[in-house]
Amino acid sequence: MKKVKMGMVGGGPDAFIGAVHRMAAQLDGQIELVCGVFSSTPEQSISFGKQLGLASSRCYGRFSDMLEQESQLPAEQKMELLAIVTPNHLHFSMASEAIKYGFHVISDKPATTSLAQALTLARQLASCDVLYALTYTYTGYPMVKEARHRVLTGELGQIRKVVVSYQQGWLGDMQAEGSKQASWRLDPVQAGLSCCMGDIGVHAANLAEYICDQPITHLCADLSTAHEHRVLDDEGTVLLRFGETIKGVLLASQVATGEENNLSISVYGEKASLTWQQQVPNNLIIRFADSSTQIIRSGVANHSSLAIRNTRLPAGHPEGYIEAFANVYRNFAAQIRAQQAGKSADDAAMDVPGITEGIRGMLFIDSVVRSSESSQKWHAVQGAQLHD
Structure with missing residues (x-):
């Protein structure tokens, strides 16, 4: 089974939730982090990406550069899924831009900072084949x-x-x-x-x-x-x-x-x-x-x-926050694979918070x-x- 290739924006040094996203996404071996923009400071972003073991060419200093350059890579290499783990005010604009490039999106909640933005995002998603998920983790x-x-x-x-x-x-x-x-x-x-x-x-x-x-x-x-x-x-x-x-x-x-x-x-x-x-x-x-x-x-x-x-x-082995978080990622990855195969996702895969x-x-x-x-x-x- 091919891993879903994921990029990340946010989640750099001193960020709490970024590390949680990375652990959860990779827990089941179904998703691979291949690129990212981890800080608003380009040098810090590139340095942090290298610390995570990413190829230097896939450590980006700017979000726009990542979208543009990843979209030009061969299908077997480029990012398929973008994880947004930034402060709230960036969720809408980054999701919207990623969707324009055809990348699937999984975002921290809330989806946006206003109802109008959320409705705009819903209309954008309705007009394309891009999938979208929100990490309302506790449902996992x-x-x-x-x-x-x-x-x-x-x-x-x-x-x-x-x-x-x-x-x-x-x-x-x-x-x-x-x-x-x-x-x-x-x-x-x-x-x-x-x-x-x-x-x-x-x-x-x-x-x-x-x-x-x-x-x-x-x-x-x-x-x-x-x-x-x-x-x-x-x-x-x-x-x-x-x-x-x-x-x-x-x-x-x-x-x-x-x-x-x-x-x-x-x-x-x-x-x-x-x-x-x-x-x-x-x-x-x-x-x-x-x-x-x-x-x-x-x-x-x-x-x-x-x-x-x-x-x-x-039974008797505790499961907690990381596992619940990972369930959201695993089920969303199953949605992506089902779409790529032209099949309907099963019930478990569809039980993922979305727009x-x-x-x-x-x-x-x-x-x-x-x-x-x-x-x-x-x-x-x-x-x-x-x-x-």
Whole structure:
């Protein structure tokens, strides 16, 4: 099997997520990093690429040079897939340019910094054969896929309430503001409309919509900052409605002292409820009104086919963030191969976040900020029908 050839933009020295992307992309031996632009400083970009073991001729100083030169290489050599791991404000322009050259794209979330950009990107993708994916990583966990299966098969009955929370504490310390990771997230020019909700709140919203297979249709938000000089939010609370019958609450904070990456979700139905926590990812807890609680463990055969196909190890061997991230990459690579072979991708390959989820994410961020700034209680998440 030929490896999918990947280029990367961003993810250079002192970048956290770039190294994670590289590990995840190459975990299954199906994707090969062949080129990149790793820094806005050309010399630093070229030097870092060489440190990664790339050929000198494939270490680029400028993004435009990479697109132009890679497009001229023979098909068996050139980049096929571009991974975008830059600050938010570059996601749209870089994805759009790569698509023009015919390269497939996998991007960090959010897809863009505005809803208008996300819709423009969707129209561009609809007019060509390029594939697009977003790294909403938490949907890659096997037990998240199992949770979705349990909801879709009716085990919980009619869903009544969703509680999803993502708590971090790293921005509570003022000294963190001097770091590369904090500086761009707190800058509206680079981050967009929101810091906390755009960074982690959107992950929580995506997780809730994925598991419940329902779009958030209305919300009421209260965003705030722990430090008065900050322009963007670092925490917030959002009341949610999923249509007429399902209600929920979303909590997100990056100033919750002592928290690491505490993402959790509980879905309550008329027959049963389920709970999943990212810090204990191999467990899915199912609770019933009239029988004992069950702890569903990954790696056991009595799971949905989708959960099984995204489980890598036997029961009792922990699988975590890198493996979930790698599932997104592996499944997207299967999409690319299927397209190249003129075949339809299988169900596992199609279970990858794409531009629809990108639009949903921007709808959420835009609506949360608009709601928090308004005295009106409930705001419609305009365009919720785009979930279909």
